[in-house]
Amino acid sequence: QVQLVESGGGWVQAGGSLRLSCAASGTTFSNYAMGWFRQAPGKEREFVAAIRWSTGFTDYADSVKGRFTISRDNAKNTVYLQMNSLKPEDTAVYYCAGGWPLRLRDPGNYGYWGQGTQVTVSS
Numbered sequence: 001q002v003q004l005v006e007s008g009g010g011w012v013q014a015g016g017s018l019r020l021s022c023a024a025s026g027t028t029f030s031n032y033a034m035g036w037f038r039q040a041p042g043k044e045r046e047f048v049a050a051i052r053w054s055t056g057f058t059d060y061a062d063s064v065k066g067r068f069t070i071s072r073d074n075a076k077n078t079v080y081l082q083m084n085s086l087k088p089e090d091t092a093v094y095y096c097a098g099g100w101p102l103r104l105r106d107p108g109n110y111g112y113w114g115q116g117t118q119v120t121v122s123s
Contacts, residue, residue, distance in 0.1 A: 001026045002024065002025070002026045002027045002098060002111070002112045003024070003025050003026055003112075004022050004023070004024055004034075004096045004097070004098050004112055004113065004114040005022070005023045005025075005114065005115075006020065006021065006022050006094075006095075006096050006114040006115060006116070006117045007020070007021045007022075007023075007117070008020040008021050008081075008117060009094060009117035009118055009119045010118070010119070010120070011120045011121075011122065012086055012119075012120070012121055012122075013121070013122055013123075014086060014087055014088055014121055014122065014123050015085060015086065016086050016121070017082070017083060017084045017085075017086065018083045018086065018119060019080060019081065019082050019083065020036065020080065020081040020083070020094055020096070020117060020119075021078055021079070021080055022034065022036075022078065022079045022080075022081075022096030022098075022114055023076065023077060023078045024077045024078070024079070024098055025077060027098070031052075031053075031054060031100055032052075032053040032054070032098065032099070032100060033050055033051065033052045033053060033098070033099065033100065033101050033104060033110075034050065034051055034053065034072070034079040034096065034097065034098045035047065035048070035049065035050035035051075035096075035097045035098075035101070035104060035107075035110060036048040036049050036050070036070065036079075036081045036094055036095070036096060036097070037094070037095045037097055037107055038090075038092035038093065038094045038095065038119075039092055039093050039095070039116075040091060040092040040093075043092075045095070045107055046061065047061050047104075047105040047106075047107070048060070048061055048064055048068065048081070048094070049061065049064065049068055049069075049070040049081060050070065050101075050104035050105070051070045051071070051072055051079060052104070053072060053074075056072070058070055059104045059105065061105075063089075064083075064090075067083065067084050067085045067086075068081060068082065068083050068084070069081070069082040069084075070082075079096065081094070083119070086119075086121045087121060088121045088122065088123045089121075090119060090121050091119060091120050091121050092118075092119060093116040093117065093118050093119075094116065094117050094118075094119050095113055095114055095116045096113070096114035097110035097112065097113050097114070098110060098111070098112040098113075099111040099112055
């Protein structure tokens with residue numbers, strides 16, 4: 001049973017930083033990928049960033065490129081999302097996702113999800 005446990009998030013003023021963590025267990029990581037998605041009230045869930053475990057290949061949404069960084073710690077089976085220069089429009093519930101997606105940006109390609117963590121950025 002794959003489990004994803006998120007931590008981090010919270011409230012921050014615009015321009016500030018936060019770091020999200022997502023610890024994975026119960027899977028072999030060959031060809032595995034982990035991603036971060038977010039969902040704001042009244043909006044669809046959208047892709048933020050993703051990383052392929054074996055190669056370290058990363059992908060980012062244009063809206064966060066240059067501000068957010070996704071990384072992994074192999075020893076801890078944990079993926080991180082470092083969020084800098086946060087904007088009010090980054091406010092959303094952030095979800096960690098894991099699986100073996102063909103397309104990193106498609107949430108339907110991920111089989112496992114964390115519980116979500118709220119990120120609120122005030123202006």
